[in-house]
Amino acid sequence: MLSALVWGVIAASSLTAGALLALLRDWRAGLVGGVLSFGAGALISSVAFELAQHGLKLGGPRPVAIGLALGALAFFVADRAVSKIGGRSEGGSGGLPLALGALLDGIPEQAVLGIGLATGKGVSVALLVAIFISNLPEAIGSASDMRKSGKPSKDVMSLWALVTFVCALATLGGYAIAQAVGSHVKAGIDGFAAGALLVMLVDSMIPEAKKKAGNVAGLVTVLGFAVAAGLSNLN
Template sequence: MLESLLWGGVAAASLLVGAALAVLRRWSDVVLGSVLAFGAGALIASIAFELAEEGLSVGGAIPVAIGLALGAVAFFGADRLVRRIGARGRGGAAGLPLAVGSLLDGVPEQAVLGIGIAAGDGVSAALVVAIVVSNLPEAIGSSADMLRAGSSRAHVLLLWSAVAVACMAATLGGTLAADAASPEVKAGIDGFAAGALLVMLIDAMVPEAREKAKDWAGLATVLGFAIGAGLSLLG
């Protein structure tokens, strides 16, 4: 339990760090886009070499496939709902959809982290790196939007603190679920996280990285993938 809380806190803290960085100074789009692209590459490697591979080895193809479909549909529906809320929002609501999106993809990511710890596989360095690097630009961008819309610094930091606590709790929840779940359920959770992340990558993360970083996005993505794949293989 303590190990889950520790590593869940390390991964989730990147959200609060991103918010603090936005409060301290303004970052260029090229920097944000490059970091976002790097995180996307690391997440792709994590999906391929951690989530999908682990799910197939633990519970087989059918639970993973079901989880993939459920995760994709769940994130797609939740993301559309968040966008509608953001479209109707005014003033301080700016940036809120991105914050909620971070919660939606952060919970399954960190639940999988907790499952790996419970299974005795140790901490997935590739997954931790992917979570941290993808969290930072999301938190910075959302916080910057909210600050420009008139939200106070305290409000922004409190919001991201709440999101970080929820994600950290998901790591503990993943550990508890893994202790009681069958191999098929564990494989389904791996698939669910992979499906949700794939939709998030294609619909939000990659397009935003390309828009902000321009020609640097592709190189940063490949670098992130290479490092993520290397960490997965070393782990």
């Protein structure tokens, strides 16, 4: 269980790192979009080669399909709730909604790390890289907006440190749940995370990457997919 927490902190630490980078300097939208595109491709690969594949091996197609539908619906509803209070808009109300948006994206990603550890797979290098990279542009963009709105640097860092901590705890939660349930439920959890991530990618991450990176977004996304797919074969 301690290892799940440690790996969760490592994966989520890029949220704090991204906020710090945003406070140190201004970042071009194209660069942020490029990193976002690479992270999107890496996450797509993780959904295909880590979550869906592992879930099918554990419990077959039915629990994975049910998990996919439930995860997609849960993220859709939660994301709309966050959007209504400004969590997907520029600036937000004092920065808290922006942090809620990052938290909503991070929880299913991080929980899967813990599930992998609990099922004896060990740490997925591909998923770890995908989470770490995809966190950076979201934290940079959001923390930059907070800084421009006049929020003190100390408050920005405190807020993102809290988001990092909660996301790390999600890894621990994923580990604990996977330890307590059977293979069919674990397969459903894999499907749930995959469904949530797919909705996040299509509704939020990929459109933002295209907006910021322009025409190169597709190429960089494929590069991220290829790198993560290669890393999946190392596990």
